Amino acid sequence: MRTISPIEGYPEEIRDAFVGIILNAIDALPNGGEIYLTAEENSGFAWIYVQDNGVGIRDDIRLKNTKSVINRHAQELLDPKQPGIFNEAIMELGATVCRPQSPKCTFCPINELCIANNKNQTNIIPLKSRREQRTSRMINFYILKYEKSFLLVKRPQKGLLAGLWEFPASQIISEGNNPGKLIFPEWMNIREKPQKVWQPIKHTYTHFNATYHPYLFIINNRDFIPAGYEEHKWISLAEIARLPIHRAMQKTVEKISSDLEIIA
Ligand code: SF4
Numbered sequence: 001m002r003t004i005s006p007i008e009g010y011p012e013e014i015r016d017a018f019v020g021i022i023l024n025a026i027d028a029l030p031n032g033g034e035i036y037l038t039a040e041e042n043s044g045f046a047w048i049y050v051q052d053n054g055v056g057i058r059d060d061i062r063l064k065n066t067k068s069v070i071n072r073h074a075q076e077l078l079d080p081k082q083p084g085i086f087n088e089a090i091m092e093l094g095a096t097v098c099r100p101q102s103p104k105c106t107f108c109p110i111n112e113l114c115i116a117n118n119k120n121q122t123n124i125i126p127l128k129s130r131r132e133q134r135t136s137r138m139i140n141f142y143i144l145k146y147e148k149s150f151l152l153v154k155r156p157q158k159g160l161l162a163g164l165w166e167f168p169a170s171q172i173i174s175e176g177n178n179p180g181k182l183i184f185p186e187w188m189n190i191r192e193k194p195q196k197v198w199q200p201i202k203h204t205y206t207h208f209n210a211t212y213h214p215y216l217f218i219i220n221n222r223d224f225i226p227a228g229y230e231e232h233k234w235i236s237l238a239e240i241a242r243l244p245i246h247r248a249m250q251k252t253v254e255k256i257s258s259d260l261e262i263i264a
Helices: 011-027 064-077 083-096 247-263
Strands: 035-042 045-052 135-146 149-154 169-173 201-204 208-219 231-235
Touching: 011 035, 011 045, 011 064, 135 247, 201 247, 208 247
Parallel strands: 135 208
Antiparallel strands: 035 045, 135 149, 135 169, 149 231, 201 208
């Protein structure tokens, strides 16, 4: 590297900046490659160029590891004295020039530094996988009322909403099924029409959208042994709120409790 005149600055900050930039370049060389450092003086400024011939970050940017590499790079580029200016500039660049579809590379102020542009690969860099399509599930809540008590069941200790309490439920994937259609679990031994049907309650889970359909059945015996659950119990409406219940169950109780109080 050519020798240039001494420059003003804090040695530790300058060293940290160089270490950060060179680590970035190393991250861009997962399969090996070369890093070039050049220096020149121009108009009273010292210019340092760091170039690599790597492939850049090719991993899926939805992956946690890739995100942490990108975050680290962003932190190194950020000027701690005026982070707002950097953030605004990056957001502006993303909103007006480097758009996911058809980036305007010709007008981009950093097009010479951009690996995607230099390799003519803006259509594949950055790599962003498609999100899994959300499915929809229709779930019936069977609210069994015996005198002043209601049947609650505890979900299995493994899987979704493990160990939480709810009204007995049947689950129907919406594809090919009639939303909210009454399909009774074998153990319920009820075949008559419900005494009350409420409007469905929607709840969003990480991988699917659920619609809960609450149905009320007033029964005159409680000889039920719900299959597929950890435990079951008959409790009053007031006691339901004291059990660990999941959010969709909370929403359901909030929606129907005033009606249940009247019916009680
Ligand atoms: S040159 Fe690179 S950073 Fe600039 S718009 Fe094109 S893809 Fe985006």
